[in-house]
Structures are given as C-alpha cells and as structure tokens.
Amino acid sequence: MKINTKYHGEKEIEEKEVLTFVRPIPGFPDEDKFIVLPLDEEGSFFALQSIQNEQLAFVISNPFLFFPDYDFTLENTVIDQLELASEKDVLVFTILTVQEPFEKTTANLQAPIIINQKKNLAKQVILNQTNYITKHLLFPNKKTAVKG
Amino acid sequence: MLVLTRKNGEVIKIGEDIEITVIASKGDQVKIGISAPKDIEIFRKEVYEQIMQENRTASADISTFLNLFKKNEKKS
Numbered sequence: 001m002k003i004n005t006k007y008h009g010e011k012e013i014e015e016k017e018v019l020t021f022v023r024p025i026p027g028f029p030d031e032d033k034f035i036v037l038p039l040d041e042e043g044s045f046f047a048l049q050s051i052q053n054e055q056l057a058f059v060i061s062n063p064f065l066f067f068p069d070y071d072f073t074l075e076n077t078v079i080d081q082l083e084l085a086s087e088k089d090v091l092v093f094t095i096l097t098v099q100e101p102f103e104k105t106t107a108n109l110q111a112p113i114i115i116n117q118k119k120n121l122a123k124q125v126i127l128n129q130t131n132y133i134t135k136h137l138l139f140p141n142k143k144t145a146v147k148g
Numbered sequence: 149m150l151v152l153t154r155k156n157g158e159v160i161k162i163g164e165d166i167e168i169t170v171i172a173s174k175g176d177q178v179k180i181g182i183s184a185p186k187d188i189e190i191f192r193k194e195v196y197e198q199i200m201q202e203n204r205t206a207s208a209d210i211s212t213f214l215n216l217f218k219k220n221e222k223k224s
Contacts, residue, residue: 007214023189027200028207039214058207077186097206108206111199126191126199134202 004054007047008037018051019115019122022081026111026124031056034122036093048093048113063094063107066138070109072127082116082123091115095124097135106135 005011013035021032033051044065050056063070074084084090093113099105109132115122152160160168166188169181182190 007210025203026196027203056207058203059210080186095203095206097202098210108199108202110195111202124199124203126195128191128195134198 003035003049003051005037005047005049006055006057007039008049011037013051016120019120021122021124023123026126028056036060045096046093048095059096059098060093060113061096061107063092063109063112066107067109067136070132072112072130072132074114074125075128078114078123078125082114082121083119084116085118089116089118091117096138103139105138107138108134109136110134 001015002010002012017035019034019036021034024030024032028050031050031052035049035051037047037049039045039047039059044061046060048058048060074090078084091114093115094107094109095111095113097106097108110130111124111126111134113122114125154160154170156170156172158170162168166182166184169183171179171181173179184190
C-alpha cells in the first residue's frame with residue numbers, strides 16, 4: 001500500500017512491515033500504526049513514521065550504538081502485552097530529540113521503544129525503576145561542536 | 149475529588165480489581181502499594197507527563213537534520 005510520509009515523500013510499503021502499538025505512545029493517543037524507515041545510509045538513524053498521520057514521525061536509533069552499557073529489565077506485563085516468547089524477537093529503539101547543532105541531540109533512555117519483530121507489536125515502555133532520564137546526550141564527550 | 153483519610157496499612161478499593169494500600173507515611177512522604185490488573189498502567193504522573201512532553205518535542209520537524217545528511221552525502 002502507498003502512504004504519505006514526513007521525510008520520505010510518498011512511499012510504497014508492505015502490510016507486513018507495519019508495527020502495531022499495543023498502547024498509545026504518550027502524547028499521541030490517536031496513532032497506533034507505524035513503520036520504521038531508514039534515514040541514513042549507515043543505518044544509524046530511522047524514522048518511526050505514523051501510517052495514519054503523515055505529519056507524525058520520530059527519529060529513532062539503536063541505543064546500544066551510543067550507550068553500549070544501556071541496560072534495563074522488562075516487566076512481565078510488557079512481555080505479555082507484546083506477546084514476547086524469546087529475547088531474540090526483541091528489538092530496542094530510543095527516540096531522539098534532534099537539536100541544532102546536532103551535537104546537542106539527546107536520547108530518551110527512560111522510555112525506549114520495544115518491538116516484538118516476530119509479531120510486529122510495539123510499545124513505548126516507561127521504565128519505572130531506573131536512573132535513566134529523557135535526555136541523555138548522544139555525544140557526551142564532545143565538548144566543542146565541530147563546524148561542518 | 150473524593151478525599152478519604154487512611155492510616156498506615158489501611159486499604160482503599162477502587163471497583164472490583166484495584167486496591168491501594170498506604171504502606172507507610174513519614175512527614176510529607178507517603179509510600180503506597182497498588183495492586184491492579186495487568187492491563188492497567190501505573191505511572192508517577194510527573195514521569196508520564198515528562199515522557200509526553202519529550203515525545204512532543206521529539207516529533208517536531210527535523211528537516212535541518214536531514215539536510216545535514218544531504219550535505220554529508222554531497223561531500224562524499
């Protein structure tokens with residue numbers, strides 16, 4: 001099917017690529033169907049694009065690329081909601097808040113996007129028992145911005 | 149809003165399935181235990197609102213970010 005996207009123009013997508021959010025993304029109660037589309041060639045950044053609302057897209061990334069020690073435990077409730085049977089089926093993304101300059105971009109490690117890639121179910125999970133916050137600098141050691 | 153006074157260890161029942169227990173209280177802090185069905189999501193309100201706010205900010209337009217990629221592509 002064809003959808004209109006925020007960053008990729010009109011896009012032909014397959015039904016089987018569509019993720020269903022089992023609970024609304026906080027702040028967006030009306031959208032539950034999304035698709036993950038690559039934003040760069042290296043495969044570091046993706047758009048989490050709403051199927052229902054072309055203007056709604058998040059920039060997401062693999063958190064372990066930037067935070068190798070990132071670690072949390074999923075509650076049983078979430079495992080049930082996402083019908084997770086194996087750890088192998090889990091895909092984790094973090095939502096980025098892109099800033100200008102890009103060096104100031106932050107990752108929301110407190111509320112990761114958890115996907116069951118076998119069943120295409122997803123949820124933004126709010127970690128209750130955690131020290132992670134909504135704004136972790138992607139490049140914490142970069143003190144001086146490089147002018148590009 | 150319904151206001152009830154409870155002592156430590158006392159319970160409030162909401163409907164059939166939800167129970168809220170006052171575990172302990174000290175000064176202006178109250179420790180609360182909640183038992184509810186699995187499909188009921190429980191959050192600290194300010195945390196939920198913070199996530200909501202961050203999501204709204206994160207979904208703002210990032211055309212400048214994409215232009216950054218385009219610039220890089222031109223370079224390579």
